[in-house]
Amino acid sequence: MNLSSGLRKLFCLTLLLTISAMGDQEELLQRLEAEFSKIETVQTEFRQEKSLKIFKRVITMNGSITLENPDRMAWRIKSPIRYALVLNGDTAIQWDEDSNKIQKQKTSGDPVFEEIIGQIEKWFSGEFKSLLNDYELTVESAEPPVLRFVPKADSMVGKVINSVTISARADLAYVEKIVIEDRGGDTTSILFFNTVLNEPVPSDAWEVKRDG
Amino acid sequence: MAEGWFPTFFNKLLARPRMVAAGVIALMVLAGLGLLIVPFEHSMEVMLPAGSDTRRAVSYLQDIDMSAKVAVSFALAEGASDRSDLFSAADQFVASLSDLDRVRLISDVDEDQMIRDVGTFLELAPELLGASGLAELEKKTTPEGIASILRKKYVQLLKPEGSFMASMIQRDPLDIQMAMIEKIRALSASFGYDMSIENGHLMNAAGDRILVVLETDIPFTDAAGSKALVNDLFQRLEKLPSTVESEMVCGHLHTISNEKVIRHDISLTVTIASIAFVLLFLFFFRDLRANLIFIIPFAALLIAVNIAAFLLGTLSPMMLGFGSVVSGIAIDYGIHVYVAVHRSTSRLEAVRSVAKPVMLGALTTGGVFAAFYSSSIPGYHQLAIFALLSVVFSVFGALFILPVFLKPGAPKSRTAGPAGSVRLPWVTVGVFAVLLAAAVPVAFQVEFDSDIMGLDGTEKAILETEERFQNNFGGGSAAQAVAVVSDMDYQVALARNDRLFEVLPDDLASFSMIWKSAEHRRANAARWTELWSPDKVAEVKTLFSRKGEPYGFAADAFEPFFQSLEIPPVSNEEPQDNQLFEQLKSRFVAEIDGGTRVFSFFPDEPELIDALADVPDVFVISRSAIADSLAKDYSREFGRVTLVALVLVLLMSAVLLKDVRKVLIVLMPAAAGVASVAALVRLMGTELNVMNLVSGIIVIGLCVDYGIFFVHAHTHALNLGTRTAISLSAGTTLIGAGALLFTLHPALFSVGLTLVGGISAGYATSMLVVPALCSLLLKEESVA
Numbered sequence: 001m002n003l004s005s006g007l008r009k010l011f012c013l014t015l016l017l018t019i020s021a022m023g024d025q026e027e028l029l030q031r032l033e034a035e036f037s038k039i040e041t042v043q044t045e046f047r048q049e050k051s052l053k054i055f056k057r058v059i060t061m062n063g064s065i066t067l068e069n070p071d072r073m074a075w076r077i078k079s080p081i082r083y084a085l086v087l088n089g090d091t092a093i094q095w096d097e098d099s100n101k102i103q104k105q106k107t108s109g110d111p112v113f114e115e116i117i118g119q120i121e122k123w124f125s126g127e128f129k130s131l132l133n134d135y136e137l138t139v140e141s142a143e144p145p146v147l148r149f150v151p152k153a154d155s156m157v158g159k160v161i162n163s164v165t166i167s168a169r170a171d172l173a174y175v176e177k178i179v180i181e182d183r184g185g186d187t188t189s190i191l192f193f194n195t196v197l198n199e200p201v202p203s204d205a206w207e208v209k210r211d212g
Numbered sequence: 213m214a215e216g217w218f219p220t221f222f223n224k225l226l227a228r229p230r231m232v233a234a235g236v237i238a239l240m241v242l243a244g245l246g247l248l249i250v251p252f253e254h255s256m257e258v259m260l261p262a263g264s265d266t267r268r269a270v271s272y273l274q275d276i277d278m279s280a281k282v283a284v285s286f287a288l289a290e291g292a293s294d295r296s297d298l299f300s301a302a303d304q305f306v307a308s309l310s311d312l313d314r315v316r317l318i319s320d321v322d323e324d325q326m327i328r329d330v331g332t333f334l335e336l337a338p339e340l341l342g343a344s345g346l347a348e349l350e351k352k353t354t355p356e357g358i359a360s361i362l363r364k365k366y367v368q369l370l371k372p373e374g375s376f377m378a379s380m381i382q383r384d385p386l387d388i389q390m391a392m393i394e395k396i397r398a399l400s401a402s403f404g405y406d407m408s409i410e411n412g413h414l415m416n417a418a419g420d421r422i423l424v425v426l427e428t429d430i431p432f433t434d435a436a437g438s439k440a441l442v443n444d445l446f447q448r449l450e451k452l453p454s455t456v457e458s459e460m461v462c463g464h465l466h467t468i469s470n471e472k473v474i475r476h477d478i479s480l481t482v483t484i485a486s487i488a489f490v491l492l493f494l495f496f497f498r499d500l501r502a503n504l505i506f507i508i509p510f511a512a513l514l515i516a517v518n519i520a521a522f523l524l525g526t527l528s529p530m531m532l533g534f535g536s537v538v539s540g541i542a543i544d545y546g547i548h549v550y551v552a553v554h555r556s557t558s559r560l561e562a563v564r565s566v567a568k569p570v571m572l573g574a575l576t577t578g579g580v581f582a583a584f585y586s587s588s589i590p591g592y593h594q595l596a597i598f599a600l601l602s603v604v605f606s607v608f609g610a611l612f613i614l615p616v617f618l619k620p621g622a623p624k625s626r627t628a629g630p631a632g633s634v635r636l637p638w639v640t641v642g643v644f645a646v647l648l649a650a651a652v653p654v655a656f657q658v659e660f661d662s663d664i665m666g667l668d669g670t671e672k673a674i675l676e677t678e679e680r681f682q683n684n685f686g687g688g689s690a691a692q693a694v695a696v697v698s699d700m701d702y703q704v705a706l707a708r709n710d711r712l713f714e715v716l717p718d719d720l721a722s723f724s725m726i727w728k729s730a731e732h733r734r735a736n737a738a739r740w741t742e743l744w745s746p747d748k749v750a751e752v753k754t755l756f757s758r759k760g761e762p763y764g765f766a767a768d769a770f771e772p773f774f775q776s777l778e779i780p781p782v783s784n785e786e787p788q789d790n791q792l793f794e795q796l797k798s799r800f801v802a803e804i805d806g807g808t809r810v811f812s813f814f815p816d817e818p819e820l821i822d823a824l825a826d827v828p829d830v831f832v833i834s835r836s837a838i839a840d841s842l843a844k845d846y847s848r849e850f851g852r853v854t855l856v857a858l859v860l861v862l863l864m865s866a867v868l869l870k871d872v873r874k875v876l877i878v879l880m881p882a883a884a885g886v887a888s889v890a891a892l893v894r895l896m897g898t899e900l901n902v903m904n905l906v907s908g909i910i911v912i913g914l915c916v917d918y919g920i921f922f923v924h925a926h927t928h929a930l931n932l933g934t935r936t937a938i939s940l941s942a943g944t945t946l947i948g949a950g951a952l953l954f955t956l957h958p959a960l961f962s963v964g965l966t967l968v969g970g971i972s973a974g975y976a977t978s979m980l981v982v983p984a985l986c987s988l989l990l991k992e993e994s995v996a
Contacts, residue, residue: 050370050374053766054381054765056767059369059370059764075372083370083371098364098367182378182379
């Protein structure tokens with residue numbers, strides 16, 4: 001699995017899944033469809049905590065994520081390492097402080113990537129129901145919405161991920177927290193804060209420089 | 213006069229015209245029926261020198277490129293937008309193949325199976341990691357190496373995809389398995405295709421076309437099998453919904469198309485030539501019996517095809533294309549006999565008077581065709597046998613069968629030879645000498661076109677479909693050079709391939725990257741076990757613990773890796789039920805004639821070719837060098853055949869004419885013909901191909917005949933219509949060759965073009981220059 005697909009899988013699943021879970025699943029999905037279809041751009045900071053068996057302590061990272069409808073996304077880590085990934089159409093550009101190299105690659109033809117992009121598009125357009133083809137949905141809390149998505153056993157993502165739990169903001173405007181549990185029991189949680197919706201994104205957000 | 217076997221046999225035939233006619237008709241019917249079962253083989257290889265490296269190289273490349281595979285692509289039709297239609301159409305087509313025993317799907321992709329297959333290779337990595345790989349590993353296990361690796365893994369784990377890579381990093385912190393994955397990726401990339409996998413289907417990079425690849429045991433050289441296969445597949449494709457379009461590519465389509473083009477060309481040339489011959493004879497001779505002249509070579513051809521096929525076992529359809537040319541040559545004998553009988557009161561006397569030049573002409577023409585047998589090109593052998601038989605039967609028919617059905621005419625004066633009075637003979641000869649001298653330097657600039665695919669008459673639509681495939685799915689390995697090792701023993705072939713790979717490990721896409729000989733794998737496994745001694749394991753564990761501390765790696769973080777260091781005994785068996793292995797093996801390994809050939813691919817660059825040139829047991833094929841090699845082969849063959857043809861023609865002319873001056877005169881039309889062929893090719897800006905060489909040599913034989921007939925009539929003061937007969941001979945040959953100008957097949961067209969140019973020049977020389985030379989050099993004899 002390459003980095004872009006991993007990133008997007010994580011983020012998409014998050015977004016996708018955030019969408020349902022309030023009492024009546026059907027009604028919740030409809031409400032979320034209506035709210036999320038209004039989103040054109042997202043600019044948010046995040047704190048990510050990785051609790052992996054390979055580490056003896058929880059690794060905490062800070063960074064930012066920028067999204068622009070329909071096919072732009074930037075993922076930047078500020079600490080403990082500096083790293084940047086920008087997805088623009090079918091191109092992925094990344095940089096990290098250790099290699100200090102900017103790498104550019106085509107993402108078209110990568111089935112995992114295309115699947116994830118497809119899911120994001122569905123999320124922005126509010127086609128949440130179609131996402132349920134690949135996941136089983138459990139609404140853990142209606143207020144605020146907490147949805148738990150479990151990949152179906154025969155799906156590719158099901159070979160890696162055990163579950164993705166998404167907490168939406170109380171106003172349903174955006175995702176607040178995502179928790180991913182993999183098949184080996186490792187967990188990764190991402191908390192979103194300082195989120196700005198539908199504001200113009202500066203053009204340099206889609207650029208990758210040697211300083212990230 | 214009527215003594216000896218000739219008049220006796222001749223008179224017996226004259227006395228039994230009905231029996232002769234019945235015999236000829238019966239023979240033609242039998243030969244016509246035989247034509248239906250003549251086995252034709254469509255292969256360009258027939259035009260490559262037997263036993264040459266070039267032929268071996270082309271044969272190997274055909275094993276790789278043209279193995280009996282069929283590729284079918286599916287795309288949504290214009291206006292259709294539901295991609296699920298695309299997938300279901302491809303699935304429907306694949307399902308419909310279940311009743312075709314000789315076709316097997318090889319492009320299905322089971323993603324779960326693929327993951328399992330890759331996993332097998334990862335477990336086998338210690339066996340496949342060679343000495344250089346272990347040396348790299350040793351570097352990674354130094355304190356500095358481990359510190360560097362742990363930092364890299366730490367960064368990797370913090371990247372977005374890191375959450376999904378932790379278990380892989382725990383199992384493989386030193387990237388041993390990752391290197392194996394890279395090798396598999398590199399080998400897959402070496403196929404030169406740009407594709408991805410979606411829902412178990414091979415897709416093009418744009419994601420709008422599905423590729424289905426089938427394998428069949430029907431060779432593409434099998435014309436009947438190819439037709440049945442392609443029909444079966446097209447029938448199934450026609451049943452697909454109209455929202456999906458499909459296209460097919462395979463070597464079998466080339467075979468079918470070539471046969472179609474050849475059949476079209478043969479029908480066309482025979483029709484054009486037949487109509488032209490009949491009209492010519494009807495309007496010129498105004499005698500229905502003149503048509504018999506045409507029937508003689510036609511019958512001879514029919515019989516010759518059958519006998520040639522019987523002797524050779526198979527025939528190339530390209531040789532049949534020469535039928536109209538051979539008939540144009542062979543008809544000459546009948547013309548001379550017809551004209552002579554018409555100008556004589558006795559059929560026997562008339563035939564006796566022209567028998568010598570007819571026999572001499574046939575001998576020189578036969579000598580020219582026999583010269584093709586000195587070539588090592590099998591296609592030339594076929595032409596030699598086919599044409600020689602045609603000439604023999606035509607001469608027999610002209611001398612013995614034709615006169616039976618002709619009526620003698622009025623006697624003509626025998627006091628004047630055909631040269632008559634020639635005006636300004638020195639001027640004519642001088643102009644000729646200047647023109648010939650001017651043509652020589654032009655002729656020497658002619659180059660050889662060594663691309664035998666230029667002889668492929670495949671229709672344009674098929675070639676365009678192949679180009680679209682290349683654009684949609686990638687170019688394949690067409691531009692790569694190939695190194696081949698082989699042996700009757702599979703393990704020996706693999707061992708040779710391993711040694712080859714060690715010469716250029718960074719440049720070769722080799723099967724050795726993912727599979728080696730059992731002996732090699734055992735040696736690797738032994739080195740692996742030796743490296744990972746208990747002390748070494750303890751040392752690396754300590755280093756991981758100490759160097760991983762700053763990043764927070766757990767003490768047992770890499771325990772899965774240490775547990776995997778102990779490996780099971782090496783098995784002689786290949787990975788079982790492993791689709792990935794099978795697909796890669798089918799690309800690199802071919803079982804042919806009970807032996808094994810292993811192919812490696814690399815950029816077609818001179819320095820890499822040179823690096824492999826001296827490696828024992830390796831045959832290197834540079835696709836770019838094949839063209840040069842073929843050009844040299846053809847130059848050598850052309851030189852040899854021309855020399856033998858000239859020697860034979862000179863010998864026969866000298867023996868039969870017994871005069872150096874006559875021989876020189878006889879050769880003038882041939883010299884003019886060959887010079888004009890070369891000049892024509894040069895002036896048209898084209899190159900001589902392997903088939904043009906045939907026309908050049910045929911021109912020699914024909915034009916020599918014109919000279920012989922003229923000199924014979926001149927020296928014997930015969931007035932048996934020699935000028936008329938030569939004009940008719942040249943006219944009929946030009947009709948036969950000219951018919952080729954209407955063909956679709958590129959080889960036949962170019963032969964037609966050069967023959968028309970050569971014969972025209974030879975005819976003009978025999979009508980203008982030969983009389984002048986005769987009047988200057990043979991004056992006294994003719995008067996005498």
